[in-house]
Amino acid sequence: xxxxxxxxxxxxxxxxxxxRLLQFDQQTLMPPAGSAARADAIATTxxxxxxxxxxxxxxxxxxxxxxxxPVARVARRDTSKALRVPxxxxxxxxxxSTAGQDAWQAAREAxxxxxxxxYLERNIDLLRDYASCFADEIDEPYDALLDDFEPGMRAAxxxxxxxxxxxxxxxxxxxxxxxxxxxxxxxxxxxxxxxAVRAILERLGFDDASWTLGDSAHPFSTTIxxxxxxxxxxxxxxxxxxxxxxVHEFGHGLYEAQIAPELARTPLAHGCSMTLHESQSRFxxxxxxxxxxxWQGAWELLAGPLxxxxxxxxxxxxxxAVQAVRRTPIRVEADPVSYPLHILLRFxxxxxxxxxxxxxxxxxxxxxxxxxxxxxxxxxDDREGALQDIHWSACSFGYxxxxxxxxxxxxxxxxxxxxxxxxxxxxxxxxxxxxxREWLRERVHxxxxxxxxxxxxxxxxxxxxxxxxxxxxxxxxxxxxxxxGLV
Amino acid sequence: xxxxxxxxxxxxxxxxxxxRLLQFDQQTLMPPAGSAARADAIATTxxxxxxxxxxxxxxxxxxxxxxxxPVARVARRDTSKALRVPxxxxxxxxxxSTAGQDAWQAAREAxxxxxxxxYLERNIDLLRDYASCFADEIDEPYDALLDDFEPGMRAAxxxxxxxxxxxxxxxxxxxxxxxxxxxxxxxxxxxxxxxAVRAILERLGFDDASWTLGDSAHPFSTTIxxxxxxxxxxxxxxxxxxxxxxVHEFGHGLYEAQIAPELARTPLAHGCSMTLHESQSRFxxxxxxxxxxxWQGAWELLAGPLxxxxxxxxxxxxxxAVQAVRRTPIRVEADPVSYPLHILLRFxxxxxxxxxxxxxxxxxxxxxxxxxxxxxxxxxDDREGALQDIHWSACSFGYxxxxxxxxxxxxxxxxxxxxxxxxxxxxxxxxxxxxxREWLRERVHxxxxxxxxxxxxxxxxxxxxxxxxxxxxxxxxxxxxxxxGLV
Numbered sequence: 014x015x016x017x018x019x020x021x022x023x024x025x026x027x028x029x030x031x032x033r034l035l036q037f038d039q040q041t042l043m044p045p046a047g048s049a050a051r052a053d054a055i056a057t058t059x060x061x062x063x064x065x066x067x068x069x070x071x072x073x074x075x076x077x078x079x080x081x082x083p084v085a086r087v088a089r090r091d092t093s094k095a096l097r098v099p100x101x102x103x104x105x106x107x108x109x110s111t112a113g114q115d116a117w118q119a120a121r122e123a124x125x126x127x128x129x130x131x132y133l134e135r136n137i138d139l140l141r142d143y144a145s146c147f148a149d150e151i152d153e154p155y156d157a158l159l160d161d162f163e164p165g166m167r168a169a170x171x172x173x174x175x176x177x178x179x180x181x182x183x184x185x186x187x188x189x190x191x192x193x194x195x196x197x198x199x200x201x202x203x204x205x206x207x208x209a210v211r212a213i214l215e216r217l218g219f220d221d222a223s224w225t226l227g228d229s230a231h232p233f234s235t236t237i238x239x240x241x242x243x244x245x246x247x248x249x250x251x252x253x254x255x256x257x258x259x260v261h262e263f264g265h266g267l268y269e270a271q272i273a274p275e276l277a278r279t280p281l282a283h284g285c286s287m288t289l290h291e292s293q294s295r296f297x298x299x300x301x302x303x304x305x306x307x308w309q310g311a312w313e314l315l316a317g318p319l320x321x322x323x324x325x326x327x328x329x330x331x332x333x334a335v336q337a338v339r340r341t342p343i344r345v346e347a348d349p350v351s352y353p354l355h356i357l358l359r360f361x362x363x364x365x366x367x368x369x370x371x372x373x374x375x376x377x378x379x380x381x382x383x384x385x386x387x388x389x390x391x392x393x394d395d396r397e398g399a400l401q402d403i404h405w406s407a408c409s410f411g412y413x414x415x416x417x418x419x420x421x422x423x424x425x426x427x428x429x430x431x432x433x434x435x436x437x438x439x440x441x442x443x444x445x446x447x448x449x450r451e452w453l454r455e456r457v458h459x460x461x462x463x464x465x466x467x468x469x470x471x472x473x474x475x476x477x478x479x480x481x482x483x484x485x486x487x488x489x490x491x492x493x494x495x496x497x498g499l500v
Numbered sequence: 501x502x503x504x505x506x507x508x509x510x511x512x513x514x515x516x517x518x519x520r521l522l523q524f525d526q527q528t529l530m531p532p533a534g535s536a537a538r539a540d541a542i543a544t545t546x547x548x549x550x551x552x553x554x555x556x557x558x559x560x561x562x563x564x565x566x567x568x569x570p571v572a573r574v575a576r577r578d579t580s581k582a583l584r585v586p587x588x589x590x591x592x593x594x595x596x597s598t599a600g601q602d603a604w605q606a607a608r609e610a611x612x613x614x615x616x617x618x619y620l621e622r623n624i625d626l627l628r629d630y631a632s633c634f635a636d637e638i639d640e641p642y643d644a645l646l647d648d649f650e651p652g653m654r655a656a657x658x659x660x661x662x663x664x665x666x667x668x669x670x671x672x673x674x675x676x677x678x679x680x681x682x683x684x685x686x687x688x689x690x691x692x693x694x695x696a697v698r699a700i701l702e703r704l705g706f707d708d709a710s711w712t713l714g715d716s717a718h719p720f721s722t723t724i725x726x727x728x729x730x731x732x733x734x735x736x737x738x739x740x741x742x743x744x745x746x747v748h749e750f751g752h753g754l755y756e757a758q759i760a761p762e763l764a765r766t767p768l769a770h771g772c773s774m775t776l777h778e779s780q781s782r783f784x785x786x787x788x789x790x791x792x793x794x795w796q797g798a799w800e801l802l803a804g805p806l807x808x809x810x811x812x813x814x815x816x817x818x819x820x821a822v823q824a825v826r827r828t829p830i831r832v833e834a835d836p837v838s839y840p841l842h843i844l845l846r847f848x849x850x851x852x853x854x855x856x857x858x859x860x861x862x863x864x865x866x867x868x869x870x871x872x873x874x875x876x877x878x879x880x881d882d883r884e885g886a887l888q889d890i891h892w893s894a895c896s897f898g899y900x901x902x903x904x905x906x907x908x909x910x911x912x913x914x915x916x917x918x919x920x921x922x923x924x925x926x927x928x929x930x931x932x933x934x935x936x937r938e939w940l941r942e943r944v945h946x947x948x949x950x951x952x953x954x955x956x957x958x959x960x961x962x963x964x965x966x967x968x969x970x971x972x973x974x975x976x977x978x979x980x981x982x983x984x985g986l987v
Contacts, residue, residue, distance in 0.1 A: 027544035030537060031518040038521055042529075043728055046710035050517060050725025053765065057514035061548065223533035238537025241530055278540065 014082050018074040021065070022088055023278035028062045030238040037243060040229045056107055063103055066095045083463045084279045090164070091280055097146040106139050110408040117406030126377050126395045129406070134373045136408050137366055144367070155367045158411035162287040163418070165465050168364060171414045175360065177480045178353050178417065182487065186338055186351045187389055189491035194337030195330045200250040205318035210246065210259050212314040216444050217263055217297065219244075223270065226259065231403075234262035234294075236269035239277045256315065257335065260302045264294035267450065271458035286466040287412065288478075289457065291419020292426060299349045299420065300427040301441060301449070305332055310442035338491055340388045342397040349420065350487045351388065356417035358383040359402070363410045422470065424483035426457075429474055501569050505561040508552070509575055510765035515549045517725040524730060527716045543594055550590055553582045570950045574767045577651070584633040593626050597895040604893030613864050613882045616893070621860045623895050624853055631854070642854045645898035649774040650905070652952050655851060658901045662847065664967045665840050665904070669974065673825055673838045674876055676978035681824030682817045687737040692805035697733065697746045699801040703931045704750055704784065706731075710757065713746065718890075721749035721781075723756035726764045741833075743802065744822065747789045751781035754937065758945035773953040774899065775965075776944065778906020779913060786836045786907065787914040788928060788936070792819055797929035825978055827877045829884040836907065837974045838875065843904035845870040846889070850897045909957065911970035913943075916961055 035055050043051060065071065075092060078085035113132045120129035144154035151157050155168045211219075211226060219226070222240075229245035236242045244262040248255045268284050276282040284290040301307055308315070308328035315331070316323040323331060338348050344355040362379060365371035371379055380398040384390060392398045404412055430452055431437055440448060456473040463469075470478055522542050530538060552558065562579060565572035600619045607616035631641035638644050642655045698706075698713060706713070709727075716732035723729045731753055733746040755771050763769040771777040788794055795802070795815035802818075803810040810818060825835050831842040849866060852858035858866055867885040871877060879885045891899055917939055918924050927935060943960040950956075957965055 023540070024544045024548075027541045028548075030541035031522055031545055034521055034525055034541075035518055038525065038724075042712055042714075043724075044708060044710045044712055045727075047725055047728025050728060050764070053510070054514045054517035054521075054725060057511045058518055061511075061515075221531060223531045225529055225531055227529075237525075237530075238534055238541060240532075241534025241537060277537070 014078055014084060015074060018071075018078060018085070019279070021068075021071050021074065022084065022280060025062060025065050026278045026280070026282065028058060028065070032058045032062065033235050033237050037235050037237060040231070040233065041227050041245060052111055056104070059107060060100070060104065063095055063100065066092055072096075084281055087280045087462050094147075094160075098143060099146075102139070102142055102146070106143065106408055109136050109139050110406075113406040113408065114403060117400065117403060121396055121400040124394050124396050124400070126399055129400065130373050133376075133405060136405065137373065137410075140367065140408060140410055153368065155364050155411060158367065159414070160411075162412050162415050163466060164286055165467060166286075166288075171360060171418070174418060174421070174478060174480060175353075175357055175414075177484060179357055181484060182351070182354055182357075183387055183389070185487060185491040185493065186340065186354060188493070189338035189350065190340045192338070192492070194339075195326055195334040197253050197326075197331070197334045198251055199253075199322060201253055201319050201322050203248045203250060205320060205322075206248050206253070206255050208318040209315045210255050212318075213256060213302075213311060214244070214259060214263055216311055216314060217260065217301075217446055218267060218450055219263060224266065232258045232262055234265035236266060239274065239282070240270075242266040242270045253331075257298050257302060261294040261298040264297035265290055267297075267453070268293040268458050271450070271454040272461040273459040276461045276463075281461040281463055283462055285457075285460070285462050285464065285469045287415035288418040288422060289466055289469060291415050292422035293419075293453070293457070295349075295420045295423035296426055296453070299423060301446075303332075303335065303349065304441075305329065306438040306442040308332060310444050336490060340390050342384060342388070342390060342392045342401075344402065348490075350490050353417040353420065354387045356413050358387055359413040360417075363405070363413065366405075367410060418478065421480050421483040422478055424486050425474055425479055426453075427486075428482045429456075501565055501571060502561065505558075505565060505572070506766070508555075508558050508561065509571065509767060512549060512552050513765045513767070513769065515545060515552070519545045519549065520722050520724050524722050524724065527718070527720065528714050528732060539598055543591070546594060547587070547591065550582055550587060553579055559583075571766045571768055574949050578767055581634075581647075585630060586633075589626065589629055589633070593630065593895055596623050596626055597893075600893040600895065601890060604887065604890060608883055608887040611881050611883050611887070613886055616887065617860050620863075620892060623892065624860065624897075627854065627895060627897055640855065642851050642898065645854065646901070647898075649899050649902050650953060651773055652954060653773075653775075658847060658905070661905060661908070661965060661967060662840075662844055662901075664971060666844055668971060669838070669841055669844075670874055670876070672974060672978040672980065673827065673841060675980070676825035676837065677827045679825070679979070681826075682813055682821040684740050684813075684818070684821045685738055686740075686809060688740055688806050688809050690735045690737060692807060692809075693735050693740070693742050695805040696802045697742050699805075700743060700789075700798060701731070701746060701750055703798055703801060704747065704788075704933055705754060705937055706750060711753065719745045719749055721752035723753060726761065726769070727757075729753040729757045740818075744785050744789060748781040748785040751784035752777055754784075754940070755780040755945050758937070758941040759948040760946040763948045763950075768948040768950055770949055772944075772947070772949050772951065772956045774902035775905040775909060776953055776956060778902050779909035780906075780940070780944070782836075782907045782910035783913055783940070786910060788933075790819075790822065790836065791928075792816065793925040793929040795819060797931050823977060827875045829871060829875070829877060829879045829888075831889065837977050840904040840907065841874045843900050845874055846900040847904075850892070850900065853892075854897060905965065908967050908970040909965060911973050912961055912966055913940075914973075915969045916943075 032055065035051060035058060039048070039051050072092065075085055075089050080086065109132070113136050116129050116132040120126060140158060141154055144151070144157035147157040151167070153168055159166055159168060159171070214226065224242045224244065227243065227245045228247060230247065232246045234244050244259055244266055246255045246259040246262065268290060272282055305328060308331060312328045326334070336348065338350045340351060341347055344352070347355055358380070361383060362371065362376065365379070366373065366376065377395050377399045381392055384392050384398070430449060434440070434448055434452060437449065440446070457469065460469060460472065464472055467477070519542065522538060522545065526535070526538050559579065562572055562576050567573065596619070600623050603616050603619040607613060627645060628641055631638070631644035634644040638654070640655055646653055646655060646658070701713065711729045711731065714730065714732045715734060717734065719733045721729070721731050731746055731749040733742045733749065735742045755777060759769055792815060795818060799815045813821070823835065825837045827838060828834055831839070834842055845867070848870060849858065849863065852866070853860065853863065864882050864886045868879055871879050871885070917936060921927070921935055921939060924936070927933070944956065947956060947959065951959055954964065
C-alpha cells in the first residue's frame with residue numbers, strides 16, 4: 014500500500030472522528046437551540062466524506078493496490094458501495110432520517126401513528142431506491158439494507174438463523190413468565206447509582222485515561238478516535254437499568270478499544286459488524302455481569318452506594334430480579350430469554366414493509382397481532398407498538414436482527430471462553446478480568462474489520478454462528494426440566 | 501450572491517462547526533489517551549477547510565460576486581489571505597503549535613526555559629515565513645500576525661493606542677498598589693460556587709436552551725454553531741475567580757449569540773475582531789459585574805450558596821477585594837487597573853522577537869527587566885516570566901494587544917451605554933438586563949463581521965478607539981485626587 018493511499022484513507026477516518034463527535038455531542042451536551050446548525054454540520058461532513066470516498070484519485074490508488082492487503086480490500090468494498098448510490102439519494106436519506114426522527118418523537122408523544130405514517134412511507138420509498146442501487150447483487154431488496162449493518166449477510170441467512178428461536182422461544186417464555194421473582198423498584202438514589210456504575214465499570218476495565226461516562230436520553234457507546242471511548246447511560250430512581258445498560262455499552266467500547274493499534278486511521282479500525290459488536294455488549298451484560306460470580310465479588314460496589322436499598326435482596330435476589338422472564342411489550346425492558354421475540358417481530362415486519370407485502374397503514378394492526386402471537390400479550394396502544402422504536406424513523410432497516418444474532422453469538426463466545434479459561438468464575442468473582450479481556454482481544458477485538466463477519470466468527474470460534482448455545486442458556490434460565498444450561 | 505456561492509461558503513462554516521467542537525471537546529471532555537487521534541482529526545479538518553477556501557470554483561464565484569455584498573467582501577478577504585500561504589506552511593505552523601504547547605507545558609512545570617527555547621525559536625522562524633507571505637501589504641512583519649486577530653490594524657496603531665497607558669499607568673499603579681484592601685481567601689465550597697455561577701449567569705441572560713456551562717483547565721468560551729454557546733470556567737476553593745471569569749466568558753458568548761440570524765452559515769457570523777470580542781467580555785466582567793449595583797441586587801445569588809463564607813464582607817467588601825489594585829507578576833490574576841501593564845510588556849517583547857531585535861535566549865532577562873520597569877516588582881522565576889503564558893507556544897503572536905485594546909473599548913462602550921440608557925444602575929441592580937443586552941445587540945453584536953473593526957467601532961460609538969474613558973476609569977479606581985471616574 015502506498016503512503017499516498019494510506020494518507021487518503023486516514024483523512025477519511027479523521028473526518029469520521031469529527032462526525033462521531035458531532036453526533037455524540039448532539040446527544041449529550043448540545044443545547045437544544047443548536048440543533049439546526051448541528052444538522053447542517055453533520056450533513057456537510059457526511060457529504061465531504063462521501064466525496065472523498067468516491068474521489069477519482071482514491072479510486073485509482075485503490076485499483077492499483079494489491080488484493081492481499083485487507084485495508085485496500087475493505088476500502089474498495091466501502092468505495093464500491095458508496096459509488097453505487099447517487100449523492101442526491103444520500104442527501105435525501107439524511108434529510109428524511111432527520112425529519113422522520115422529529116416526526117416520530119412528536120407522534121409517539123401524542124400516540125398518533127397517522128401523523129408519522131407519511132414519514133415512514135417516505136423512508137421506505139427512499140430505502141427501496143437505495144436497495145435498487147444494488148439490484149444485481151442481492152436476492153431481495155432487504156439484503157441491501159442488512160448489508161450495511163451485517164456485511165455479506167442475506168435475509169435468507171437471518172431466516173435460517175432465527176428458525177430455531179421461532180420454534181422454541183414462544184413456549185419457553187410462556188412457561189417461565191408467570192413464575193414469581195424479585196423486583197427492583199427502588200427508590201435507588203441517583204447519586205449512589207452514579208458512584209456504583211463507575212465502580213463497576215472500573216472493575217471491568219474502564220479508566221479515566223481513555224474512557225468517559227456520561228448521560229443521555231438513550232444509552233449508547235461510541236469510540237471517537239483511538240484512546241477515546243465513551244459510554245453514556247441514563248438514571249431513574251425506580252430502576253437499576255443504569256447498571257447493566259452501562260455494562261452493555263462497556264462491551265461495545267472494549268471491542269473498539271482493543272482493536273490493534275496498527276489499524277488506527279485505516280478503514281479496518283472499527284468493529285467488524287453489528288452482530289459482532291452486539292455479541293460483545295451482550296457478552297458482558299448477559300453473561301459476565303448477568304450471573305452470580307461477578308456480583309458475589311462486586312456486591313458492595315453496587316449495594317454500598319445505594320444506602321441500604323438492596324440490603325434485603327442481596328446478590329441472589331438482585332439476579333433473580335434481573336434474570337426473571339417477563340412478558341413485556343417493550344423491547345428494551347425485556348430479559349435475555351424473551352428478548353429475541355421482540356426482534357423476530359420487528360424482522361418480520363420490516364421485511365414485509367420493504368418488500369411491499371405490508372402497507373404502512375396496516376403496520377399498527379400487524380404489530381398488535383405479532384405481539385399476541387409471539388408473546389401472548391396485548392399492547393395498550395401504538396406507543397407500545399408501531400411507535401415504540403426510533404430505528405425506522407431514522408431509515409435504519411436491517412439493524413434489528415443483529416441484536417438477536419449478537420446475543421446468540423455472545424452465548425457461543427461465552428461457552429468458548431469458559432472452555433478456554435480455567436477457573437473463570439473464580440477470576441470473575443475476584444475481579445480479575447484481564448485474562449477474559451485478553452481472550453476477547455486475541456479472538457475478536459484486535460482484528461477490527463480485517464475479516465468479513467462470517468470469517469471473523471470462524472477465526473474466533475472455529476465454526477459458524479450457531480443458535481444452540483443460546484438455546485441451551487435460555488432453557489436453563491426458563492427452568493425447563495432436564496435442560497443443561499451453559500452455567 | 502448566487503445560491504451556489506452561498507452554499508460553498510456555508511459548507512466552510514459547517515466544517516468550522518466541526519473544528520470548533522473538536523477543539524472544545526479536547527479541552528473539556530476528551531480522555532487524555534485520545535489526544536493523538538484528536539490532533540489528526542483537527543489537522544485534517546483544518547486542511548480541508550483551507551482546501552475549500554482556496555478551491556478554484558470558489559474563487560471564480562467570488563470574483564463574479566458584486567463588491568457591495570459584505571459576505572462576498574469578507575469571503576474574498578479570507579480567501580486572498582489563505583491563498584498567500586502555502587499549504588505546507590499551514591501544516592508546519594499547525595504542527596509546530598501542537599509541539600510547542602506540549603513543550604511549553606513540560607518546560608513550565610520544570611521551570612526550564614532552555615527546554616522550551618528551540619520550540620519558540622522554531623515558531624518565530626515559521627511566523628516570519630508566514631509574515632513574508634504578506635510582505636507587499638505590511639509595514640513590518642508583526643503587522644501580518646496582528647491582522648489575523650485585528651484585521652486592518654498595524655503595529656504602529658497599537659503603539660499609538662498604548663502610548664497614553666504607558667505614560668500614565670505605571671505611576672497610577674505604584675501609587676494605588678499599597679493601599680489595604682479586603683481579600684478573598686475562602687475556603688469557598690466548590691459545589692456552592694457552581695450553584696452561584698449558574699445563578700449569576702442566568703441573571704445575565706444564560707439559559708439552558710442555548711448555553712452550556714462546563715469545566716476546563718483554562719476558562720474559555722466558544723460558539724459551536726448558532727444557538728450553541730458554551731462557557732467553561734475553573735474552580736478553586738481558595739479564590740472566587742470562577743465568578744468573574746465565567747461572567748467574562750458570558751460576554752464573549754453573548755456577542756456571538758446576538759449576531760443576526762440571517763448571517764448564520766456565512767463568514768459574517770462571527771465576532772468582528774479580537775478587540776471587539778474582548779470589549780464584550782470585559783464590558784460584563786469589569787463594568788456590569790465589577791461595580792456595586794449588580795451585587796446589591798444579586799448578592800444572595802453569590803453569598804447564599806457559599807455557606808456564610810462571604811457574610812462578613814458583604815457586597816462592598818467583596819468589590820473592595822475585586823477592585824483592589826495589586827502588583828502581581830501573573831497576568832490572569834491582575835486587576836483591571838494594572839492589567840494593561842502586563843500587555844504592554846508582552847507587546848514590546850513579541851514585537852522585538854518577531855523583528856529579531858530580541859533573541860529568544862535573551863527573553864527571560866528581558867521579561868524580568870520589563871516587569872521591574874513597568875510594575876516595579878521582581879519575578880521569582882521564569883514560570884512567572886517567559887514561561888507564564890501559553891500563547892507564543894501556540895504560535896499566537898499579535899493576540900496579546902487585543903486584551904488591552906478590548907478593555908479600552910469596553911470603557912468607551914460603558915460610557916456610551918450609561919449615556920444612552922436611563923437609570924442603568926437601577927436596572928442592573930434589579931437584574932433587568934434586557935435593555936443593556938439589546939443596546940449591545942443593536943450597536944455591535946448583530947453585525948458580526950459586516951464591518952471592518954474600525955468601521956464597526958464607528959457604527960457603535962460614532963468615533964474611534966479612544967483611551968480616555970479607560971484612563972478616567974483607572975484614575976478613579978486608583979483613587980487619584982480630582983479624577984472624575986466613569987461611575
